[in-house]
Amino acid sequence: MPAxxxxxxxxxxxxxxxxxxxxxxxxxxxxxTSEPVWVRWTLIAIVxxxxxxxxxxxxxxxxxxxxxxxFDTYITALIDPDALSSIKLTLIAAAxxxxxxxxxxxxxxxxxxxxxxxxxxxxxxxxxxxFAVSPVIAGLIYVLIFGLQGWVxxxxxxxxxxVIFAIPGxxxxxxxxxxxxxxxxxxxxxxxxGKDEEEAGLVLGASGxxxxxxxxxxxxxxxxxYGVILTNARAMGEFGAVSVVxxxxxxxxxTLPLHVEILYNEYNYAAAFAVASLLAILALVTLxxxxxxxxxxxxxxxxxxxx
Amino acid sequence: xxxxxxxxPGFNLSLGxxxxxxxxxxxxxxxxxxxxxxxxxxxxxxxIVTAPRVVASYQLTFGASLxxxxxxxxxxxxxxxxxxxxxxxxxxxxxxxxDLPFALPTAVAGIALTAVYAGNGWIGQWLEPxxxxxAFTPIGVIVALTFIGLPFVxxxxxxxxxDLEAETEEAAAxxxxxxxxxxxxxxxxxxxxxxxxxxxxxxxxxxxxxxSVIFIAGNVPFVSEIxxxxxxxxxxxxxxxxxxxxxxxxxxxxxxxxxxxxxLQWWVxxxxxxxx
Numbered sequence: 001m002p003a004x005x006x007x008x009x010x011x012x013x014x015x016x017x018x019x020x021x022x023x024x025x026x027x028x029x030x031x032x033t034s035e036p037v038w039v040r041w042t043l044i045a046i047v048x049x050x051x052x053x054x055x056x057x058x059x060x061x062x063x064x065x066x067x068x069x070x071f072d073t074y075i076t077a078l079i080d081p082d083a084l085s086s087i088k089l090t091l092i093a094a095a096x097x098x099x100x101x102x103x104x105x106x107x108x109x110x111x112x113x114x115x116x117x118x119x120x121x122x123x124x125x126x127x128x129x130x131f132a133v134s135p136v137i138a139g140l141i142y143v144l145i146f147g148l149q150g151w152v153x154x155x156x157x158x159x160x161x162x163v164i165f166a167i168p169g170x171x172x173x174x175x176x177x178x179x180x181x182x183x184x185x186x187x188x189x190x191x192x193x194g195k196d197e198e199e200a201g202l203v204l205g206a207s208g209x210x211x212x213x214x215x216x217x218x219x220x221x222x223x224x225x226y227g228v229i230l231t232n233a234r235a236m237g238e239f240g241a242v243s244v245v246x247x248x249x250x251x252x253x254x255t256l257p258l259h260v261e262i263l264y265n266e267y268n269y270a271a272a273f274a275v276a277s278l279l280a281i282l283a284l285v286t287l288x289x290x291x292x293x294x295x296x297x298x299x300x301x302x303x304x305x306x307x
Numbered sequence: 308x309x310x311x312x313x314x315x316p317g318f319n320l321s322l323g324x325x326x327x328x329x330x331x332x333x334x335x336x337x338x339x340x341x342x343x344x345x346x347x348x349x350x351x352x353x354x355i356v357t358a359p360r361v362v363a364s365y366q367l368t369f370g371a372s373l374x375x376x377x378x379x380x381x382x383x384x385x386x387x388x389x390x391x392x393x394x395x396x397x398x399x400x401x402x403x404x405x406d407l408p409f410a411l412p413t414a415v416a417g418i419a420l421t422a423v424y425a426g427n428g429w430i431g432q433w434l435e436p437x438x439x440x441x442a443f444t445p446i447g448v449i450v451a452l453t454f455i456g457l458p459f460v461x462x463x464x465x466x467x468x469x470d471l472e473a474e475t476e477e478a479a480a481x482x483x484x485x486x487x488x489x490x491x492x493x494x495x496x497x498x499x500x501x502x503x504x505x506x507x508x509x510x511x512x513x514x515x516x517x518x519s520v521i522f523i524a525g526n527v528p529f530v531s532e533i534x535x536x537x538x539x540x541x542x543x544x545x546x547x548x549x550x551x552x553x554x555x556x557x558x559x560x561x562x563x564x565x566x567x568x569x570x571l572q573w574w575v576x577x578x579x580x581x582x583x
Contacts, residue, residue: 033476035486040393047389048401050382054454055407057429058419065422104328111322114315123325125569129333132565134515136535137554140542141336144343149547151339175332198315208316230409237412239518240535244542257414257518264418264522273422276415283410290410291403 062280065273077263077271078278085251086259087278089167093242093255094235097174101231102224105182110216113190114198124187130179138176139244142169165247170255173241178231185227189220222300226293233286237279340558343551355552364534367445371533372513375452380506383460384498390461391468408457413518420451421523443525448533451519456509463505467498500575507571511564515557 034040067074077083108127112120130138146163147153156163163169197219201211217224239257246253248262256279263272344352355361389395390402408416424431424441431441441447471494479489517535524531534557541550 033473033480033489034392039486043385044389044393044395047382047386051386051401051404053430054450054457055404058416058423058454059407059411061423061429062415062419065419100328104325107321107328108325110317111325115313115318115322117318117322123329125565126329126334128565128569129337129562132511132515132561133337134517134535134538134554134557134561136517136538137340137515137558140538140550140554141340143542144339144547144551145336147547172332176336179332195315202314202316211315212317233410237410237415239412239414240516243517244539257412260412260414260418269422272418276412276418279412279415280419283407283412283415286410287403287406290406291399 059280062273062277065269066277068273069270073270074274074277077274080271082251082254083259083271083275086254086256086275089170089254090236090256092167093171093174094232096171097178097235098228098231100175101178101182102228104179105184105186105227106212106217106224108183109186109190109220110212112187113193114195127180127183130176133176135173135177135238135240136244138241139173142172142176142245146172164245165249165253167253169245170242170253173245174235174238177238177241178234181231181234182224182227185223185230186220189223190216193219222293222297226290229286229289229293233283236282337558340551340554343548344555346548347552352552355549356556360528360532361534361537361553363529364532364537367448367531368514368534371445371448371452372510372516374449375456375513376506376510378449378453379456379460379509380502383457383505383509384464384502387461387464387468391465405461406458408455413455413516414522416454417451417519417522420454420519421447424450424523442523443527443531445524445531447523447525448520448531451523452513452516455516455519456513459508459512460502460505463501463508464498467501468494471497500571500578504568504571504575507564507568511561511568514564515561 035043108123111117112124143150143164145151145153146156146169148157148164150164153164161168163172197215198211201215206214236255237257238255239261242255243258243261246255246258248254248258250262254262256275260272260276260279263269263275347355386405390398390405421428421442423429424434424447426432426435426440426442428442434441439446441450475493476489479493484492515535517533517539520533521536524533524536526532526536534553538550538554538557541547541553
């Protein structure tokens with residue numbers, strides 16, 4: 001995996017790493033290369049305790065706190081007009097950011113995986129930059145450009161276009177923080193697949209777009225879907241960057257995570273956790289889909305091996 | 308291969324669009340931060356970024372990130388080991404849950420951790436009698452940063468552990484090594500570059516983190532105030548130049564970390580390919 005030299009490797013190469021067959025299936029462990037039973041169970045217990053304290057208990061707390069004042073309060077918090085408008089804004093931001101980053105991801109992966117050119121590794125590092133940037137700074141840089149004292153903010157104001165403290169700023173910040181995910185998932189996959197099939201398509205008279213639609217994209221569809229799901233989860237959940245550019249106008253520029261913050265800071269805990277539980281459900285659905293894709297990819301790899 | 312003529316179409320279009328979009332979304336906006344700081348003289352810049360309250364926030368941000376990453380290095384390695392080597396009921400669910408900090412919005416993580424670790428929370432109520440206060444103290448910051456960095460070490464070490472050849476361990480055992488010797492002399496040398504990479508990733512992620520920390524930290528200046536929060540506070544007071552100056556300091560540190568991590572991973576992959 002030459003291309004997996006990136007910050008994202010951990011998060012997104014799981015589609016690839018599940019292609020390695022499971023260690024246990026490969027080797028029947030003998031006593032000489034495994035630990036005594038008591039060591040094994042002690043280690044398992046420590047890990048379960050650690051993950052319990054840091055993952056499972058907080059996750060359970062979200063739902064318990066959300067339902068503490070009963071189901072009616074829970075529903076009321078969710079159908080509140082401000083909550084509904086924050087849900088709408090979150091969906092709008094994701095609906096714009098995800099497709100744009102998808103197109104970018106495919107274009108970047110096509111250029112990087114199928115061609116050799118100078119400065120390729122610099123380009124890959126630059127694509128990674130948004131990971132290294134604090135979300136707060138991601139918001140700040142757009143304020144510097146589009147804010148009232150910014151580079152183009154005053155000019156845009158003359159035309160009555162608002163970016164900061166308005167929806168365009170939220171969309172931009174969302175695009176920035178989710179920028180590399182799909183590209184980073186596709187680049188190693190498309191590099192691993194080489195370009196033999198594309199060249200065969202070309203010889204048989206297919207156009208560039210036909211090659212992309214009929215050969216390249218079907219070959220990487222699971223990786224693509226994986227990248228889209230992760231991008232979507234991050235887009236809907238982004239807090240720091242969006243918080244800087246949103247201006248927190250209730251019912252106008254509040255996304256779901258910002259609405260959670262406002263309710264929480266008003267000591268309206270039950271409502272805050274009710275809205276938070278929606279985002280927690282989104283996270284759980286993301287994890288289920290992710291596991292499903294990994295299972296699917298592993299199964300396809302197995303079928304390929306047998307045939 | 309580089310010399311061979313490439314017949315595939317779309318190079319100019321795809322690379323052109325990539326560079327255009329990258330410049331528009333990332334490069335030009337980021338350069339705005341650096342250009343904005345030229346509004347300040349060097350001595351003004353220095354006064355802002357070395358103000359005592361700001362320096363205290365660097366110490367907390369970097370110290371807590373380091374501790375969080377260290378906790379993750381130890382428990383992440385253990386988690387990866389247990390997930391790869393052992394079987395136990397519910398293992399698949401646990402494996403999937405490791406990615407929760409990545410999928411769960413940071414604000415949700417923040418309020419959930421606060422609820423659990425506050426003095427009357429599920430875990431906090433057991434720690435309070437022991438004299439350990441977590442929520443609204445620097446320990447809370449460490450807890451939040453441990454949470455958000457949790458997947459990194461597990462997910463970098465896991466594939467390397469899965470790939471280890473059982474034969475070398477069998478050879479070590481047949482030559483009389485006990486399990487601890489096999490681990491420290493055979494297994495650990497093979498996985499430590501991945502462990503270091505995971506540690507660096509968790510550290511880099513923690514430095515910039517905002518959402519999960521601000522709820523649990525209490526945000527007391529000089530005590531539990533992280534650097535990203537100082538940037539936000541300055542922005543809310545319309546002190547754009549000072550907010551940007553502090554942001555530039557953080558950006559430079561983050562970029563250095565990014566290059567270090569890319570270098571590390573390049574070294575890891577070269578090591579892996581020279582082994583084969």
